[in-house]
Amino acid sequence: xxxxxxxxxxxxxxxxxxxxxxxxxxxxxxxxxxxxxxxxxxxxxxxxxxxxxxxxxxxxxxxxxxxxxxxxxxxxxxxxxxxxxxxxxxxxxxxxxxxxxxxxxxxxxxxxxxxxxxxxxxxxxxxxxxxxxxxxxxxxxxxxxxxxxxxxxxxxxxxxxxxxxxxxxxxxxxxxxxxxxxxxxxxxxxxxxxxxxxxxxxxxxxx
Numbered sequence: 001x002x003x004x005x006x007x008x009x010x011x012x013x014x015x016x017x018x019x020x021x022x023x024x025x026x027x028x029x030x031x032x033x034x035x036x037x038x039x040x041x042x043x044x045x046x047x048x049x050x051x052x053x054x055x056x057x058x059x060x061x062x063x064x065x066x067x068x069x070x071x072x073x074x075x076x077x078x079x080x081x082x083x084x085x086x087x088x089x090x091x092x093x094x095x096x097x098x099x100x101x102x103x104x105x106x107x108x109x110x111x112x113x114x115x116x117x118x119x120x121x122x123x124x125x126x127x128x129x130x131x132x133x134x135x136x137x138x139x140x141x142x143x144x145x146x147x148x149x150x151x152x153x154x155x156x157x158x159x160x161x162x163x164x165x166x167x168x169x170x171x172x173x174x175x176x177x178x179x180x181x182x183x184x185x186x187x188x189x190x191x192x193x194x195x196x197x198x199x200x201x202x203x204x205x206x207x
Contacts, residue, residue: 042107045061045102049189051095051098052096053070076200082199086195105181114205115206116171117203118200118201119168121198126149126153134183135184137183138173139178155191
C-alpha cells in the first residue's frame, strides 16, 4: 500500500503509515481513488499561566511541544490528535496559582474537496460551569465549544465536560488552505486537577 512512515487515512476505517509526514486517503481496497490525494498540516502552540517547566506563568509560543519544558500539549497519532493537560490548581492541590490559557493552530492544505471530522472529549471541575472552557474554530467559524460540568461540589474529582454541540462535528474543506484553531482556558486557578482535553481529526473524500 505504499512505503512505510507516512500517515494514511483509509476510507472504511483502515489506517496505514507511509514516509514523509503527509496523509493520504485510500479506499477499502487500499488503492488511491483520487490519484493518491495528499494533504499537508502543521501545528503551532501557545501556553500561558503554566509553571511545571519553570516558566513561572510566562507566555510561550512554539511549533513542537518537545521544544519546551513541560508543555501542556501532546501531539498524538502523527498530528491527527492532540491532548491538553491542565496543571493542578491552587486551592485543591496547592500547586498552580495562575489562570492557565492554551491555544493550538493547525494550518491544513487539501488538494481536493474533503470531509474533516473533529472529535473531542475532556474532564473539568465540578464546582462551576463557566471554567475549563474550550472553543474550536475552522476558518474562523465556531465548530464546537465545551466547559466544566459544575455542580457546586468543590474539590470532588473531575467529570466529563459539557459540549455544545456534542462531538463529533464535520466540516467540508474545499481545495486550498484552511485553519483549525483551538482556544482553551481554566478561567481561574481554582477547582481543577487531573483535568484535560483531547482532540482527534479524521479525513475522507467529500461526497
